[in-house]
Amino acid sequence: MTRLLPISGIVTAALMLVTVGAEQQPPPTQQPPQPPQQPKEIVTTITAEGGVPRIAIPDFIALSTDAETVSVVKTIAQVLWNDLDFEREFALIPRDTYSTIPAATSFNEIPFDRWRELNADGLIIGTVQKTGNVVRVEARLFDVKRATSVFGREYNGSAANPRLYAHTISDELHQQQRGLRGVARTKLTFDSDRDGDRVQGTVENRGVKEIYISDYDGENQRRITISRSLNITPTWSPDGRSIAYTSYRKGTPNIFISNIFQGTLDDLTKSVGEDWLPTWSPDGTRVAFSSTRDGNPEIYVANRDGSHVIRLTQHPGVDTTPTWSPSGTQIAFTSDRSGTPQIYVVSADGLGGVRRITSESYADRPTWSPLPYNEIAFASRTGPGFDIKTIDLASGQIRQLTFGEGTNESPAYAPNGRHLVFSSTRSGKWQIFTLSRDGKNVRPVTKAGNNQQPDWSK
Amino acid sequence: MHTRRRVARSAALTAVVLMMVVGLACGRKKPPVERPIPPPPPAPAATAGRPPGPPEPVAEPTVVPPEPVKEEGISASNLDELNKNSPFKAVFFEYDSAEITTTGQAALYEDAAILKKNPKWNITIEGHCDERGTAEYNLALGERRAVAARTYLVSLGIPADRLRTVSYGKEFPFDPGHEESAWAKNRRAHFVVTAMK
Numbered sequence: 015m016t017r018l019l020p021i022s023g024i025v026t027a028a029l030m031l032v033t034v035g036a037e038q039q040p041p042p043t044q045q046p047p048q049p050p051q052q053p054k055e056i057v058t059t060i061t062a063e064g065g066v067p068r069i070a071i072p073d074f075i076a077l078s079t080d081a082e083t084v085s086v087v088k089t090i091a092q093v094l095w096n097d098l099d100f101e102r103e104f105a106l107i108p109r110d111t112y113s114t115i116p117a118a119t120s121f122n123e124i125p126f127d128r129w130r131e132l133n134a135d136g137l138i139i140g141t142v143q144k145t146g147n148v149v150r151v152e153a154r155l156f157d158v159k160r161a162t163s164v165f166g167r168e169y170n171g172s173a174a175n176p177r178l179y180a181h182t183i184s185d186e187l188h189q190q191q192r193g194l195r196g197v198a199r200t201k202l203t204f205d206s207d208r209d210g211d212r213v214q215g216t217v218e219n220r221g222v223k224e225i226y227i228s229d230y231d232g233e234n235q236r237r238i239t240i241s242r243s244l245n246i247t248p249t250w251s252p253d254g255r256s257i258a259y260t261s262y263r264k265g266t267p268n269i270f271i272s273n274i275f276q277g278t279l280d281d282l283t284k285s286v287g288e289d290w291l292p293t294w295s296p297d298g299t300r301v302a303f304s305s306t307r308d309g310n311p312e313i314y315v316a317n318r319d320g321s322h323v324i325r326l327t328q329h330p331g332v333d334t335t336p337t338w339s340p341s342g343t344q345i346a347f348t349s350d351r352s353g354t355p356q357i358y359v360v361s362a363d364g365l366g367g368v369r370r371i372t373s374e375s376y377a378d379r380p381t382w383s384p385l386p387y388n389e390i391a392f393a394s395r396t397g398p399g400f401d402i403k404t405i406d407l408a409s410g411q412i413r414q415l416t417f418g419e420g421t422n423e424s425p426a427y428a429p430n431g432r433h434l435v436f437s438s439t440r441s442g443k444w445q446i447f448t449l450s451r452d453g454k455n456v457r458p459v460t461k462a463g464n465n466q467q468p469d470w471s472k
Numbered sequence: 473m474h475t476r477r478r479v480a481r482s483a484a485l486t487a488v489v490l491m492m493v494v495g496l497a498c499g500r501k502k503p504p505v506e507r508p509i510p511p512p513p514p515a516p517a518a519t520a521g522r523p524p525g526p527p528e529p530v531a532e533p534t535v536v537p538p539e540p541v542k543e544e545g546i547s548a549s550n551l552d553e554l555n556k557n558s559p560f561k562a563v564f565f566e567y568d569s570a571e572i573t574t575t576g577q578a579a580l581y582e583d584a585a586i587l588k589k590n591p592k593w594n595i596t597i598e599g600h601c602d603e604r605g606t607a608e609y610n611l612a613l614g615e616r617r618a619v620a621a622r623t624y625l626v627s628l629g630i631p632a633d634r635l636r637t638v639s640y641g642k643e644f645p646f647d648p649g650h651e652e653s654a655w656a657k658n659r660r661a662h663f664v665v666t667a668m669k
């Protein structure tokens with residue numbers, strides 16, 4: 015419903031063009047237009063005897079000889095290798111181990127014997143052809159044993175971002191081969207002080223923070239706010255087109271929404287009280303946040319346009335840091351009503367009681383997992399600093415994912431629930447990292463400045 | 473009558489042209505698309521003979537930063553001078569606490585006297601935390617500290633509408649160090665004069 019932002023955009027475009035065409039000239043016949051015939055897909059999956067299929071991805075074949083194509087064929091292969099490696103559904107054979115295998119010049123001349131010698135179960139090979147400013151990319155997955163193609167896709171577009179072709183191929187491959195929703199085209203958002211700008215209108219020397227986005231692998235980092243103030247705690251809207259965050263641009267913290275492809279800004283909370291930590295309902299129609307508008311930090315829910323604000327919590331203690339359940343019917347949050355910050359759950363309509371779910375020394379920043387996992391990740395004090403833990407909501411079982419390398423805060427799930435993003439001081443300053451839900455495969459996302467409070471697009 | 477119909481027709485035409493323009497413009501901007509190609513029949517090297525249809529464009533929308541919002545700053549440069557040599561005493565807090573200590577009460581007593589002597593001054597009370605709590609919870613803890621300081625000042629007779637609060641959590645430490653001497657300085661309610669009417 016929410017991931018294929020680009021695809022749904024295309025569908026709209028196609029429909030619009032059809033409409034325009036119909037008005038321009040009447041169709042030659044009375045027959046309704048037929049949708050293009052799509053032959054039934056024959057799904058064949060790569061398997062390996064007793065293990066994870068071993069996949070090789072040599073450079074794609076350049077069908078045009080310009081320098082850009084020659085560079086794109088390497089980029090696509092390397093990025094696709096990284097993307098597939100990230101999900102660990104396949105064993106990716108290191109690319110430098112097959113540099114001696116002669117490069118194919120077409121899909122018809124693949125030296126399958128050589129790939130069998132390498133014990134490759136699958137071979138991903140593709141072509142890139144540039145005509146004017148348009149590139150055409152074709153990708154195939156071959157079953158090496160049978161020398162047959164089991165997956166084929168073709169793409170067309172600009173050469174400006176070759177990584178996007180690799181990400182798209184990776185997501186399609188995971189879907190077709192594994193029924194898995196990959197994350198190669200998902201994005202991250204976080205706050206950063208990397209620009210070194212100073213806050214205006216204060217005698218203290220204070221650095222600003224602005225909101226950034228990046229691809230899931232840390233590439234294409236871009237700044238999306240320019241307010242020269244403190245902008246923190248960004249979260250992605252489910253459709254990936256807007257980011258809600260806490261901004262001090264008017265002096266006090268309030269919730270703003272940047273519609274990042276239109277370049278427009280919505281003021282959600284209209285400067286009522288102090289407001290923090292917005293988080294989108296799964297259907298994108300509402301935003302939960304914490305606010306002091308009634309004198310004490312409580313959890314509120316507003317419609318996307320700021321209307322119909324309802325209050326969910328009623329307690330003299332601190333209630334903050336809300337997160338929605340995947341169904342949108344419950345909200346988990348942090349409260350110190352017991353004396354220390356712990357995670358609680360309340361129904362999203364504010365009716366019914368509040369249920370405590372953690373008994374840590376200090377727990378904050380709950381993030382509810384997507385389905386099929388039924389757990390909440392949070393930061394837990396484990397010593398002088400924090401570590402990332404998860405709690406299974408059915409069994410109450412706690413798993414610890416990080417173990418005291420620096421302090422680790424602000425976990426957020428990837429949309430398929432198999433990875434988390436978090437901020438950590440393990441390499442010195444605050445940086446963003448991703449890791450698998452088993453705690454393995456920690457990968458850095460940022461390097462410059464301090465980067466904190468990440469969220470993963472849905 | 474004639475004229476009106478012509479106007480109506482040209483309006484309709486304009487609408488059609490507009491829709492075309494909009495449609496084309498959107499079409500150009502639209503992001504990636506893939507077109508599934510069925511795998512060829514399971515025969516070795518059976519890749520020929522698939523007539524390629526016109527594939528659709530792959531492109532990402534460009535991210536545009538939102539328009540900057542103008543600062544609501546106070547222009548008086550003498551405010552800066554005043555805050556640089558602030559007459560106000562900060563209130564310091566115990567670890568993970570928003571309770572005003574006896575030292576804090578003494579500081580607030582002096583601060584209240586300054587506010588009474590300068591009835592035109594409005595102040596913002598900033599709540600700050602050390603780095604040991606989480607960034608998220610500290611936003612609330614800082615608010616607690618600012619509100620505790622304000623409540624005490626109000627109890628000393630300062631009108632509440634002269635005292636705004638803002639929490640910065642652990643975002644703006646006064647001392648960037650990572651030891652108790654730094655943390656103690658960073659757990660504070662800090663006073664800034666924001667208006668002299």
